[in-house]
Amino acid sequence: MPNHRTIEGDLFTAFVKAGAISKANADDPKKSALVRCARTDKGVHAAGNVISLKLIIEDPDIVEKINSHLSPQIRVWGIERTTGSFSAYQAVDSRWYEYLIPTYSLLPPHPNSYLGKKLVELSEEVGDREQYESRQEEVAHWWNEVDEKYIKPALEQLKPWVRELVEKALWESETDPEAPNEKTNEVAAEDAADMAQPVRVGGDTAPDPMHTDASEKTEEAAIIINEPGMTKAPEPAPTTVTEPMDTDATKPESATAGDDSVQTTNDTPIPSAEDDMPPTDPEKLSLSQKRAIEAAIKKIKGIYMDAKKAYRVPSKRVDRLRDALNAYVGTKNYHNYTVNKKFKDPSAKRLIKSFKAAEAPIIINGTEWISLKVHGQSFMMHQIRKMVGMAALIVRCGCPVERIAETFAEVDVAIPKVPGLGLLLERPVFDSYNAKAADKFQREKVEFTKYEQAMEEFKQREIYERIFREEEESNQFNQFFAHIDGYKEPFFLYLSSKGIKASTGPEVEKARDKSRGTKPKEFNGDSESDAEAGDG
Template sequence: MGWYEYLIPTHSFLPPHPSSWLGKKLVELADDMGDREGYEQRQEEVRDFWDEVEEKHIKPILEKLDESTKELVMKALYETEEADPEGEQTSGNEEAVKAAADIQQPVKVSNDIRPEDGAARDITEQATIIVQAPAADSNSVAKDEIQPVEEPTSDSVKPVLPSLPASSPKATDLAQKKALDAATKSLRSAYIAAKKAYRISPARTARVSAALAQYIGTRNYHNYTIQKPFRDASAKRVIKSFVVNPTPIVIGGTEWLSLKVHGQSFMMHQIRKMVGMAALVVRCGCPVSRIADTYEDAKIGIPKVPGLGLLLERPVFDSYNERQAEKFGKEKLDFGKYEKELEDFKQREIYERIFREEERDNSFHQFFTHVDNFKEPHFLFVSSKGIPATQNAGAGSGKGTGKFRRPKLDVESEDEGADVNEGG
């Protein structure tokens, strides 16, 4: 057995942007199922978040643009399609598509924990710590907290966007591309900054807690790993505890929650998919009881959240202590006596690395943005229609190719080998 900790930014529990593909489908299916009122009630504490962001932080940027650039940016934000699996864009506007790729970042997120000098070092190099607790009653965008976010490139984003020169067509096109690039970077920076300034409310945290509680007990986790059919007895695992620390932590302007799970043993990707499912349920205004549906026979693709936030906190040796210590008088293996040393090590060697890498890479922003903008029904099991909403997933791309578009999230990493334990 073992205790694992997963650290996740609280902005991961924000709803999809209303203009994203998933955001639109959630409302559409809620209306179709007569669940609009219930859906809005489950999103009550974040109802005004995106409206405030658009009004306070996005609108001022758009107002500085000339009409031609603004039109392209608006298409990039609200109208473009993703690239299809053959690499061809499905939108007719090349510049808008490029802008969409920059703002929305539907790129491949590498979520795999890569072994370096052994499993122990690998797992301990994936996590983070508690430094500062936020105000308990803050539940939306923290006022005066949104600061420009530095892009992970050498080019800084200029607050004033360049105007287009009236010269040759080529010079004009080049200037327009530069203006569009600057605008998209500014918008992307504003969206990321707004997310980082978000402070989760106690009501939202309670929903996270309620979702995690759905895992407690002996469950069939065939949907939470790879190559495990429903009737495989080894897909059943025991979760003794899965809790969220009700006091978030703030590092570098970003708020985080600590989730801790105690289980008998974990299969490949199980913890990351459990967190991924809980996050989708909360952020998409889905009843937490939907998690129980994932233990049934229906096969669905649950995305696994980035491996960055996962660490093995401590193994548990109950069986050894009972057999060796009590029967033969040997000393019990108890990590509790080293609590201070463990916390100091986590803060110094693990937590700070997690916060630093997330500040640099924005992995969670990229991950959930890709989920929100993947235009296939893979993730609609968290809509008001439930698992039946995914029944056409994999039937084809819908563009005449007859090919299945797989999300760039390793939803089902079939090439990763056989079942292994994430923890003992």
């Protein structure tokens, strides 16, 4: 197999070039006991991380020299001498992660989508229609207003037969008609299906002392670093940041669908089919007819996307999101939030210390985003992305928050993971070690306090702007939720008023067997056996 670039590999090379690793040990990171504190899923960024290794640190300018051999996306913030037994992997007490999500992700499914229809149908079936509507009260008319003000005029420009086929394509397909290629049309956003890859460079095992240069004057050191997702950075584009806004739905800046603030950018005229007559067989369209329909679908989807970007989340909806996040606090069984974990596996239990939504969203290039921060002892593969996915689905589907507690029980629930694009490791925490290091061993604490300003600037420049830019270009969150809304199987119907039983039982198992191998990658593509391979 080819060698893939890793953060540890780039760092170790920089250490060698800066003279922090002797030539005798320069051929193998294990000789220097290189250990990484926290591993992340593929494509996930890290603003702050810690590695530990034996390092030559006599040069007072060693940090600057190391950074001179690194790309701008990787920075060493500082080096701290530690106790001889220190291991970044073993000494970490907890971790802080941040997830950035566009607030339009909290909009309910379109009433014409499969999930939108089933939510209403099942609420009536169990006599919960009134309560369901009360949970969607603040967004009850949003889709109708968008359809009436923006979509209806666009559809009226089309010939009746084109309009009929366009409307059918919009709501009867399980994939997103706007997706530009098969890759994004497959299941939702590409990142939603990424499998985490365990990092093995340097490893987490102790080095063989027989391979260490005994004459080398080294010290145990904690290296405080950042790390981006290992993807090539696109060319920078200007990013407009607006201060946090009041989110009361009654105020003008809340931008309901009826406001004039929705600026549709899809002004491309829809080409007319050369054949004015409707097709006798919709399955046998001429090339010009197909192009006319495809152009119309793209235009309608673009209008919907513009409306979503103009959406400003009401404070009541953010409060429901906070209630959902708070349901994770404490020690819970997260067997449904990772891969290949059974309910009775003790390692499925994890402690979440806090999970908070920012006080107010921010506006980036016209789209509203909200920051979610989770502090936990440790996380399993995909856990955070599935936690955020479940919380967002609870809100957007008008589902009782209590449904989250049911997922901790001995029942299998298919929880999709949101795109990895929005996730970053903010920092690991070493409280236990720091208490001993400061009081007993007179060592500096391993913490990020003195680097906070530089880290914030780095996050804005190298991480946040990249996240916002990639979403602007690819609409990953829209692709992700559009696929969930249109997936015509019962796997997500536990979000309805009928509860988990809507996604269980003989009928569901029959559907599950029928769709085996085609089930959404958001929860079926997790083929790795090691649920500890990556955090988040």
